[in-house]
Amino acid sequence: MQDKDNTVILDEKSESRLYVGNLDMRITEAALIKMFSPFGKIVCEDYLWHTCGPKRGEPRGYAFVQFSTKEEAKLAKEKMQGKLACGRPLDVRFARDKYFVETEGKVGKLSGESNKSNRLGNGPGQTSRNAKIAAIKNKLKAMEEEDHDRKRQKQS
Incomplete structure (x- = not known):
């Protein structure tokens, strides 16, 4: 919260x-x-x-x-x-x-999304939902980068 x-x-x-x-x-x-x-x-x-x-x-x-x-x-x-x-x-x-x-270092992005949802009139539940979605997206991106790095190491 x-x-x-x-x-x-x-x-x-x-x-x-x-x-x-x-x-x-x-x-x-x-x-x-x-x-x-x-x-x-x-x-x-x-x-x-x-x-x-x-x-x-x-x-x-x-x-x-x-x-x-x-x-x-x-x-x-x-x-x-x-x-x-x-x-x-x-x-x-x-x-x-x-x-x-999982969201460490992503505070600025999460804060911006929180402010946007509050301006749109969405309640605190929506803010939490947007933060969770952002955290999931960041986690998926990190996993994709790790997978890409592993594939690159195998090719070397």
Whole structure:
């Protein structure tokens, strides 16, 4: 969320919500809750699934776990980051950190889009949507550049 000066405002929810990535497909929602419950009260868990395409119904390999306090989330992050689960190291971060890492260095572009959407009369939800779209476009561009570099290295 951003205020009128495009300063990021973090609410309590974003302070206590963790991104859990690199999940093995064998890890179930119940197993995920069991892994993280020793660190505090889990108030929300979002386990993501493919909703269309050939992988429909399969896990996407990441989830979000929200604790009742940021202290509990911080403890869970410290204890679970890099821990092996089904032979894979977990990638545990604050959910807000994942978003900022992907959009780092793109603040000017995102700010301009936010101002444009506000001038058009769209609400704060639209600003967030435009920021997400810009972050996805930037990520895709970076992935295309990496792929191009790999192809060039193979040719050399």
